[in-house]
Amino acid sequence: MKEIYPWNQTAWQQLQAQRQAGRLAHAYLFQGPSGIGKQDLADAFAASLLCQQPAADGTACGQCGACQQFEAGTHPDALSLVPEPGKTQIRIDPVRQLTARLGLKSHQGGFKVARIEGAHRLNTAAANSLLKTLEEPTDNTVLVLITDQPSRLLATIRSRCQGLRLVPPPAALARDWLAARVGEGDADLLLALADGAPLTALALAEGEHLTQRRAWFDQWQALIDGRQDAVAVAADWAGEAGTAPLEWMSQWLMDLIRLQQGETAIRNPDLLEPMQDMTEDMDPVTLHNLLEQVWQALRLAATPVNRQALIEDLLIAWTAAGRPRRRRKRA
Ligand SMILES: [Zn+2]
Structure with missing residues (x-):
């Protein structure tokens, strides 16, 4: 299951509180710099909504049929869109396919969750196509748009999403978290190079970077x-x-x-x-x-x-x- 990093816990609790109150938004915009786990949080949130027996704090169990399908990438109600490798834009065709599937009944009777990574890469036609879905959401549908460049999204899209601002952790927390994984030696340098983003720092520590x-x-x-x-x-x-x-x-x-x-x-x-x-x-x-x-x-x-x-x-x-x-x- 996706880890919910300590610095994203507040956002996580906020999402779960909305869920428990039956006040989930139809669309969220997860925004913040890269390397702080926005995508992981979106994945954990999607898994949590689809899980058949989530824990008390909302985390997906990782065991049930839905969780197993989610992990394998085969859950029919878990949709995701990522920019194609080497392409700078998300085009209209994959967005149309995604919104068409969102318009169908849920396969397992629960939520349908769509994640759009790099949402600022939606080109104008794709963004306008998505806008229709945002204006007329279907029941039990949750869209999560993820971006590190929110200003590049159409204002009409931004205004129809509930913004969730994610920020890098305080320096001491980032350092402790990273040092526990890569050792004390390089933690400070790695965090400086990563501008305080722990996951970027961790990626730099791997291999020959x-x-x-x-x-x-x-x-x-x-x-x-x-x-x-x-x-x-x-x-x-x-x-x-x-x-x-x-x-x-x-x-x-x-x-x-x-x-x-x-x-x-x-x-x-x-x-x-x-x-x-x-x-x-x-x-x-x-x-x-x-x-x-x-x-x-x-x-x-x-x-x-x-x-x-x-x-x-x-x-x-x-x-x-x-x-x-x-x-x-x-x-
Ligand atoms: Zn589960």
């Missing part, structure tokens, strides 16, 4: 020191399946900007020393321009583009920004 990030940073530093070639590094980065090197680059640039502005609380505290050294010769306007360029590249990377050329342009610009630094180091 930290080692990989450090290797990319070393390449990035070598570029402005003139020890590496932008084209070669770009080929390496473009070979990555996702956009992780570019996302890290945007974080590093933001940290350089923070350091230039005299802030010392940065997202990459383990890189404080090399970054402080980098800021010395960096022109603030150049840094802002580079950051804009990375954001642009991240937007374009989701479309069919020549990734190699895109990243090359970026790293050539970054290498050029290191000219005053190289002059200083030679002097």
Whole structure:
């Protein structure tokens, strides 16, 4: 069964209190930053509504036929919509299929629950199609929209959902929770890198993410020191399946900007020393321009583009920004 994280307990109790009072909303909007368990909460809520013998606090039993079907992803009254891999939008066809199924009688005589992940990705036609269902909800139907970018949803959709705002846990709680899973050593660094989102921090701890990030940073530093070639590094980065090197680059640039502005609380505290050294010769306007360029590249990377050329342009610009630094180091 999905874990209900300690920091989401208040929201959970609020949902269960509404259920017990027979005052569930037809549609909810779970909103909050990524990495804090919005999806898990939505799953636990759906399982709780479908379970045939939920516990006193509302949690699904995990044993009954409904729970087993839910876990297997075969429960006929549990519907969910996720953005297709590699697609930036949720299109109208899957929304139509979902709303058609919501309009039918429940298979097991109870609730029908639909979860829409990344709801801000609904395109206009899909959003308008969903709006009809929100305006004329059928009995015992609960829709849960999930997003980390609520402002990108149509206002008419937002206004028809009951908003449930989820927030990252207080720092001490996040730290204790994470340290119990990854050990004391890296917990602080991981949480800083994840901007306080515990599940993002936990995901970073798994696999080779930290080692990989450090290797990319070393390449990035070598570029402005003139020890590496932008084209070669770009080929390496473009070979990555996702956009992780570019996302890290945007974080590093933001940290350089923070350091230039005299802030010392940065997202990459383990890189404080090399970054402080980098800021010395960096022109603030150049840094802002580079950051804009990375954001642009991240937007374009989701479309069919020549990734190699895109990243090359970026790293050539970054290498050029290191000219005053190289002059200083030679002097
Ligand atoms: Zn159950």
